[in-house]
Amino acid sequence: MKLTILGGGGFRVPLVHGALLRDDSEGRVTEVVLHDLDEGRLAAVTQVLTQAGASFANAPLVTATTDLDEALRGADFVFSAIRVGGLVGRTLDERVALDLGVLGQETTGPGGLAYALRTVPVALDIARRAREVAPDAWFINFTNPAGIVTEAMQGVLGDRVIGICDSPIALARRAIGALGLEPAATAIDYVGLNHLGWLRGLRVDGTNHLPRLLADPAALRTLEEGRLFGTEWIQALGAIPNEYLYYYYFSAEARAAILSAAQTRGEFLRDQQDAFYVAVASHPDNAATEWHRVREERDATYMREARAEDEERDEADVAGGGYEGVALAIMAAISHGETSSMILNIRGGGAVPGMPDSAVVEIPCVVDSEGPHAIPLAPVEGHMLGLMQQVKAVERLVIEAATTGSRQAAIKAFALHPLVDSVSTARSLFEGYRRAHPELAALFADT
Structure with a gap:
């Protein structure tokens, strides 16, 4: 089985390779192709992977290329972990916002929108090439902002694009551990968008054990989220927020x-x-x-x-994450029928009442050989649904702006984001990012 990793020179790629080395199942990945535009980084990561796999008899063959078609052709799965603009671009995303008195963060707020504006056109180009040279491949998207990029790519490749993030499952694992529950027997009720969601329930045989955790401040404080948000605020919410909601609740x-x-x-x-x-x-x-x-x-x-x-x-x-494990579980479920439950970014299809059926949401799914299937959820509480709807509207404006070069859509996206304080600030953000990023200068050159 062939796995292609786009952004193959990225620092986190060895995590995926490490998961592959631990996989001794039949039908495991036998070939890994790293694709990146930076030859130096490709060479460095190839060295890391080669050394890590030296003591494993069944280590997959690792090759590297800067040719996208070569990387995609014949792939069974494609992991997309690209970073348009590199870390220099990320620092600009942060500083343009901070200089205007607005939160500067990679995926949450205006920095995330700027990142998406320059990433979506590249992701769509990749999706179009994949449709031509690897039409049967499944795309597992790590590229941030994962919800926006996944939804944009689905416009080309449909539901064969799945977005993943390790934050929700890490939160659920921590809460399950604090309660002493058996992970395999626990049904997780989690709802939201990427980097914006809430753990609402942990059920075993129909009994929700999360209220027991919420009622115990000492147990809550053993979780990173308990220390991050404070036990009183979590109890007031009646749910445990994803760590990225810190940027909304304590901006x-x-x-x-x-x-x-x-x-x-x-x-x-x-x-x-x-x-x-x-x-x-x-x-x-x-x-x-x-x-x-x-x-x-x-x-x-x-x-x-x-x-x-x-x-x-x-x-x-530190050990609670593991997006590479989620990716491996997706591959196992699809390629050889190991049905698994996980939290993914997929098209909701009505699973989240109040959200558009076509919207990508981050929810529990069952994955089998036909891909992920959303688990229908209970109605979402007012403030949670309101924030999801507002941010999803912003995400879709970003996709519109990135695909049409519309200055109006881009400014509207910035202005309507909950962490931007005025339309004037939104206009300044747009101009600041357009000056800072060559990709955005080119995208909005005619506006």
Whole structure:
């Protein structure tokens, strides 16, 4: 089975490869093709993967190419993890917003919209090539903002595009562990959009155990979300928010923390990863060791702005993610019938009352050989549904702007986002991003 990874020179690619190395099932991936436009990064990641797989007898063959058609042709699955503009682009997304007094974050708020505006056209080009040279491939989209990019690509490839994120399942695992429940026997009630969702229930044999956790402040504080949002606010919500909702519920605090830091998250990662690729180029024999060292540092500093200065990230929280495991489970379910339940970004198809049937939402699914199937959910509480509807409207305006070059749609998207305080700010954001990013200067050149 052939797996193609787009953005194959990216830092997180070895996580996917590591999951493949642990897979000893029949029908496992036997060939991995890395595709990237940066030959230096491709070479570095290829070194990491080669060294990591050296002691595994059944390690998949790893090759690399800068030719998109070559990478796609014959693929059974395609993991898309591209980053248009690189980490330099991310730092600009953050700083343009912060300079206007607005939250600067990669996926949440105006920074995420700018990221999507320059990513959607590239993702659509990839989807069109895949339709020509790999029409039977399934696309598993890691590329952020995952909900927007997945919905845009579905316009070309339909439901064969699945968006994934590790935040929802990591939250559910932490809550299940705090309650002492058996994961395989627990039905998860989670609803939202990518990086905007709530854990509403954990049911075993029809009994919802989440209220028991919500009623226990000490148990809640063992979760990263309990420390992040505070037990009183979680109890008031009656649900546990996804960690990214911190930027909505505590936007002033998040913005102040980011502004007071020596670097934004993007600037930290840019410098860290630049040093990593230089180090691997200088000492290729140490590529895998260096990758593990840098990864530990990266994980430990995740969402630093949401924690106290002296608060270390809990070891269980660092280990609680695993989007690579979700991806492997999707592949297993589709390719050889290992039916599995997971939380994915898919077309809702009526599963979320109040949301358009064609909208990509982040919800529990059952995945089998025919792909994911949404599990119908109970009605969403007013404020949750309202926020989902507003942000989904913004996401669709971004797709319109990215596909038509409409200045009006882009400004409207910025203006209607809950974290942008005025139409005037939205106009300034649009102009700031258009000046900062060559991709957006070209996209909106005639407006």
